Amino acid sequence: MEYNIYAYKCKRCGHVQYPYRTICRNCHENDHNEFDIVPLPKKGKLLTYTILYNPPSDYETPTISLGIVELEDGNRITGQLKIDKPKTGMAVVGRVEIVRNESYNEYRGMVFYKA
Amino acid sequence: MREVFVAGIGITSFTRLEYPLVEIAAYPGLMALRDCGLNKIDQLYVANMGAGRVNHQTGLASAVVDNLSLTPAGADGIENGPASGASAIKQGFMAVASGLHDVVMVIGAERMREVNNLEATDFVATLTHPMAEYIYGVTLPSLAGMFTRLYMEKYGVTSRHLAMVAVKNHQHAMDNFYAHIHEPITIEGILDSPEASTNNPYVADPLRFYDCCPVSDGAACLILTTADIARKTGKPLVRLAGVGQATDTHSVADRKEPTDLLAVREAARKSFEMAGVKPSDVSVAELHDAFTILEIVESEEVGFFPKGQGHIALAEGATKLGGKLPINPSGGLKAKGHPVGATGVGQAHEIVLQLRGEAGKRQVKNAKVGFTCNFGGFGNNVVCLTFVKEK
Incomplete structure (x- = not known):
């Protein structure tokens, strides 16, 4: 689904x-x-991004990448990036995945990949 | 509307403080009462962001008013994120200006070092949009990192410019006894030397360790009053002449022009307009440099320099002590420290010292008009204050 x-x-x-x-x-x-x-549409353009080297303590990875994406309909959304070498302006496509795991809650949000 | 004056001021060191939050908050209150010789107030406002979450303490204003034996004066708590301090000063201003109260004490206090750095960062991150930002792991450094990248690409700001803000503010803090960090740094040490990547690792690319303020405990206090009472204290007269506040979208991604900080622009405009002064009249300013980029951008948005030119003025030395418009002579959030709820009151404390001529080695000569910008959220709630020295 x-x-x-x-x-x-x-x-x-x-x-x-x-x-x-x-x-x-x-x-x-x-x-x-x-x-x-x-x-919301899933395709868009990466407006800006950062690699966060000290993510909140409920993340098990040493870094997370975050970005702001301008979607096809003009709306902007903050999401996580799973892109090796992100570049501003690049085309991206989103998938809804688990983005945060707190003790009893899982949160789903937009994760962007290279289009 | 009555004119509002600053009668007394007090501050603690911004550092790690091993005292209960209530005592941290009360200490600058005592200092401020001593400073102006008053021993009674009508009303107390206490600015604080995280006591309920970080220190397991609610009802802070009631605790502080009792600790200072100032009961039965009124006491209210103000929580407005990192802009809580200036918001509380705004409440104090309105109380005196309206005629409701004659003597108002405003305290900003925070004790963040009771928890570790990651928990403190997560506590501040709870001010981001719960569904559109927080669930992704967004923290304030990450919003600042994304903003910095855009600013670099659009206006040619470089890591070197950011480092210049850090070097300048660390240098300023050397002469501030109350500052969190007394450590001179050089561009070579944090950017150019082979050790730079160890000394100054990335926090939220392109922002590095020395682009971010420390996590501090601390408190500061201002006593606001009428012209008559202020004159009787015998202290140099400083008037709180302009108060401006503005807001912007909660989610940063939502802003039409993502490199604009419209709430800063609007809050500063309102503050200057009320005070009847222009940005070019300002002799000294304390800007909210939680991240080095913010000092540069705020210096543009409040009207000191044209948009996109802040980093050029910085590189020319205009914003250091001795320059045309010294910014953050206290060391700023970068080196003086950032106990979130106390910061706005701490900024005002520095400006009052400067306008009184009591700032010692970091005194700005002939300071007549002072300005503070207290920046809440990532620019979604900003309070700007204008202070004027009176005869």
Whole structure:
């Protein structure tokens, strides 16, 4: 089964926002703050990245790579990278995987690979 | 609105402090009362970010007001991430300006070294977006690393420029007894020598160890009051003339122009406007250099230098003591230290010292207008203060 990360499409103005906000960031309408849930695209362009050499203690790897990706629909998302030598501007494609393991919780999020 | 003056100030060393948080918080309160000769207050504001999580203590303001035997004065706690300190000063300003209170004590206090560095970093990381950032392992250094890479590519800032901020601020801190780090460093030692990669390893590429502030304990205090009471203390008069605050998107990825820090720009504009001064009137500034890149970018966003030119002014020496506009004469967060909730009050403490002419070896000559930028989150909540020396 393929997982998705979901964004929120305003029923009034059609603006797609990620992450979730109670009031639409585009039309600020507070009478009908209703949203359709739509999957975020998986393809995009790597805007910037870092290699973190002291990740939080619940990670077992010595480093994690993080990046900000501009997706095809213009939304931006922070995610983990599994790319050998990342370069800004490179095409990437995301998969939803486990990104954090706390004692009793597993969190799924977007992990980007070289497209 | 009444004018608001700083009557008394106090500070602890920013370092590892082996005292209970309440006593760390109370000490600069005592110093500030001694400084201005007052022994009663109407209201206490205590800024702190992590007592509930890190020190297993809640209700800090009630504990501190009792420890200082200042009951039955009012006491409120303020938590606004790393901008808690300046936020609490803003509350104090409003209380005096509105006429609600005549004497207000503002304390910022934090004890982060009670836990190890990884836990302290994780505690600060809880201010990031829970679903869009935190679950990925995002920490403040990683947000700063991604931001730095963009800034380098767009404006030609290099690792050498970042190191210049560290060298400058470490040098400034040498003359600050209360600073966390008293260690002169050189560009050669942290960048060029064969040992540099050991001395100065990557933390969040392209940021290295010496680009990041230390994890500190510490506290600072300001007593705010009216013109009449301030005059009676006999201290040089320093007026809190401008208070500006602004916010930006919670998730950093969401910002339209990811190299802009719009909340800094807007908070500074409001603060200058209220004080009736221009950025070019400022004689000394304390900027929030939790990461070296931030001193450069904030110096642009608040209006000291045009966008993209901050690193050039830095390289020309404009921002060191003796330069045209000294930035972080205290050593900044980089070397003075960063006890998160205390930092904004610590910045104001330095500016008041400078405007009073009490800063000793690091005194900026003829300092008349001072400015602080206290940067919360990764730029999502910023408070800027403008102080003016009065006759």
